[in-house]
Amino acid sequence: MKCGLCCSNCGKRRTFQMKDTRCGCGGTMLVEYDLERASRTLTKESLKNRQTTMWRYEELLPIEKNEHIVSLGEGWTPLVRLYGAEKALPLQKLWVKREEQNPTGSFKARGFSAAVSLAREYGIRKVAVNSNGNAASALAAYAGYAGMEAYLFLPRDCPGLIVEECIHYGARTFLVDGLIHDAGQIIRDGERDQGWHHVGTLKEPGRVEGKKTMGLELAEQLGWKLPDVIVYPTGGGSGIIGMWNAFRQLKQLGMVDGDMPRMVSVQEAGCQPVVRSMAKGEFVAQTEGVTSKPTGMRVPNPPDGGLIVSILQESNGTALSVTPKEICDAQADMGNQGISASPEGAAAWAGLLRLIDRGWIHKNDEVVLFNTSHAMKYWPWHAVRVPVVRTYQDWVDLHKL
């Protein structure tokens, strides 16, 4: 039930289009919906009988015809209460949203289910993305399912298993000697000649809409309540932007009330443009000194950093960076609680600990952490760290040592 695009910065409206999602003022054009019409069918009651994928919110997704939907079962991921951690920290209520349970093992599946569906609706056959890894493998899977050609450009130090995953889905996969924006430049340069549809962050209108469903789902899973704090590992920012949009639309629809959550962006110390920008009060890209590990948070110049900063400010939120050592310890902490956390998901946990320490998160706060991907996708595949035994006697002998 989309009715056009609206600039997130100046409010200017235009008819829906697949390209040029940047407004003349520099803001990002986001999809607008006929909410009055949506409210006739999208109700708390009607949702009780719908499919358990993100397409349960079809009125708030930009596809016109159901036959164009490209779905591998994304969304409706578990929201798990961390009772042990609540006691230890202590915190009133703490959940982890298990986005690693999505097809392709990350929240990126949501964005590409929407973007590839839109591409199919508009008759597009060739799609290209620049990515730190998870977006590329998600596009590869959805394009494969839809029978499209996918072209992927990833920094050469991208985790090896994710590169293998891209190849496994049959995508044309290329490593780039540079960072994510260098990879994006290759697509911009070749877009016209190659007929690629650029599905990089905020380059088309679909991905951010798919990610919006994380926020819709969270509200529904919490019984149409919003948490006090959301802690999110941030790179290009479309997760934060999508969720904020979700909460706004739910408010306009009258489906939630009360305060909006305080949004927290966590980044790694070696690449923290959002953190620095929050300290400065306006967005500034990180132009040098990028030393962080190759994760989804390593985005020195997000396409609309200004929008990320304004959402964090409007929500009374914050941004903070954590060190590689904290991320490593946090992965172990989450692993011990049964959660397979990627470095990004672990960064959210590390950020939570710091914010409790600083007194920014209080014990009465209800907090949701996003575990955006699986630990397993980042493991070096030869590094098996367990002893090998053949018989019970071997095992006994090992314990005698």
Ligand SMILES: Cc1ncc(COP(=O)(O)O)c(C=O)c1O
């Ligand atoms: C696992 C993971 N977490 C977080 C992010 C950052 O998300 P966003 O671009 O929505 O800020 C990414 C992006 O690549 C990612 O792959």
